[in-house]
Amino acid sequence: MTNRFAVVLAAGKGTRMKSKLYKVLHPVCGKPMVQHVVDQLNTLELDQIITIVGHGAETVQDQLGDQTAYVVQEEQLGTGHAVRMADSYLEGKPGTTVVVCGDTPLLTSDTLNELMEQHESVQAKVTVLTTDITDPTGYGRVIRDGQGHVEKIVEEKDASSDEKSVKEINTGTYCFDNELLFESLKQVSNDNSQGEYYLPDVLEIAKNQGEKVAAFKTPNDEETIGVNDRVALANAERLLRDRINKEHMRAGVTIVDPQQTYIGPDVSIEADVIIEPGSVIKGETTIGADTVIGPHTELKDCQIGERTLIKQSVVTESHVGSDVQIGPFAHIRPDSYIQDEVKIGNFVEVKKTNMAKGSKASHLSYLGDAKLGKDVNVGCGVITVNYDGRKKHKTIIEDGAFIGCNANLIAPVRIEEGAYVAAGSTITKDVPEKALSIARSRQENKEGYVERLNKRS
Known part of the structure; x- marks a missing residue:
């Protein structure tokens, strides 16, 4: 030869x-x-x-x-x-x-x-x-x-x-x-x-x-075509994007609006995936069959399983399993591992966190440097407080735990299997298996307070 x-x-x-x-x-x-x-x-x-x-x-x-x-x-x-x-x-x-x-x-x-x-x-x-x-x-x-x-x-x-x-x-x-x-x-x-x-x-x-x-x-x-200026660069972008989108559509991918969908050259997508308008898929991302991406979703260097829905969200350098729901308006940051049947709802941020099968954080939470077991429920407003100003620390939440709304989990901390954390608690110590942890001041009502306040003014 x-x-x-x-x-x-x-x-x-x-x-x-x-x-x-x-x-x-x-x-x-x-x-x-x-x-x-x-x-x-x-x-x-x-x-x-x-x-x-x-x-x-x-x-x-x-x-x-x-x-x-x-x-x-x-x-x-x-x-x-x-x-x-x-x-x-x-x-x-x-x-x-x-x-x-x-x-x-x-x-x-x-x-x-x-x-x-x-x-x-x-x-x-x-x-x-x-x-x-x-x-x-x-x-x-x-x-x-x-x-x-x-x-x-x-x-x-x-x-x-x-x-x-x-x-x-x-x-x-x-x-x-x-x-x-x-x-x-x-x-x-x-x-x-x-x-x-x-x-x-x-x-x-x-x-x-x-x-x-x-x-x-x-x-x-x-x-x-050779690219010598920004006009030619934009033209090359348009032509290559059109080529890439057509290759995916001919392979069985539904792209609802190709003109509003941006897919990188190294992305792999299986048949019967639906890509909604406004989606940007970059890097070495792979997407499993029957998944729906978008609208208005950005994925970069991710592995996405089958039958998953990700809408109006950003996922970067992470693994997402099958039958997962993410969004709208969720942010999955690098090094996260979202296993099968997890639900991550609106305005939830996840960073360097492993969420095991069936766990859910439905709204308004931050989960950073954490490990969640199976079937964990994370209530609205929960924060894993992972940074002390110098180092990041880990939060571990074991299978079946229930974290009430507006709880602060001060890492390093462990919530053991089946434990409950009461809403509004700030947890600084490990919570034993199947225990209820309440860490908030006792409510006290001051009768007649407003009338006395008004008299002073």
Whole structure:
């Protein structure tokens, strides 16, 4: 099998983004553009990926980690110069190299694989990924001869009126015979108005040597767009979100209003899930069958079971079991484990807490750093007082305990199995099994108090 390599061009600063954030790190559907590109390349089982970095090199390396090797392009002297920076890794090696820009987040592994397969099957030395667009203004045109072979790529400013009418454009993604690529890059000149070394010049060099130059035209022009400013970024977001939503709907997920539903690229959803409008589902979230999400719910990095309802709530980095009800207006913070048949109602906040099967906190409570057993009832206004100003402490509530309304449980504290805590109590000591704990001052009524008060005034 032919060796396959990839070079990702990610060195440009992206001045048109007008941002402190390095261009290829701007997110599309919650994931940096360059991560989208590398994720697609990783599915192709390449021998090596080399990413060319420049401005913000450290931040790109932090994002991609060991998924790729890196070369720093100190000066941005054009695409040809950028690819040549990878010569220490690739020069002289036989095989196929695909060159792709880090600001093309919509490219799919299917298209890249088809590009490489055609390149190798027709034994081309260079293959250009092209597409037809309605308005090609600003793009390099692909000019073919009478037999349909690529004759040249001409830039807009150099194109004749006939050439400008051509709708087929150069997308900036290429396949090369690797050995020819690095030999040809040594011959590329910067004798042009920009004083830069252009990668497309390799096509002319190969053609002059009698080598075969081909083109692979993708019918999906939306895949090929590059993101250079915030307008293009928003367009890419819209297109990718639409692609993701359609994939889920075709797999059996009901999305009531796709235009008002935001699902990340790494989300997994089983059939017969219903997603109501205004929902945002991000990160590596998984959702089990027959669950209903929304309306207006945000999930991030969660595992959600089957037949669960989460509406108008936020759940982050937590596990939620099956047959659970959450919301409206609940907040499940990181490291929470909500087991099967739990009910969490309106204005309940849960943080780093394990709630076992059948427990419920129906309204207006805070459960932080706690462990609740099975069938625990948490009344309205209950607070686990977990923070003493320096450290967080744990509250343990065992199976079947009943916590009355407006109780403060001062951690560390344990409410043992079947115990009751009276409403309005502030609990500072452990409560024994099946005991009733009352920790409030005795009520005293002052008869005639208001009349005496009025006389004084």
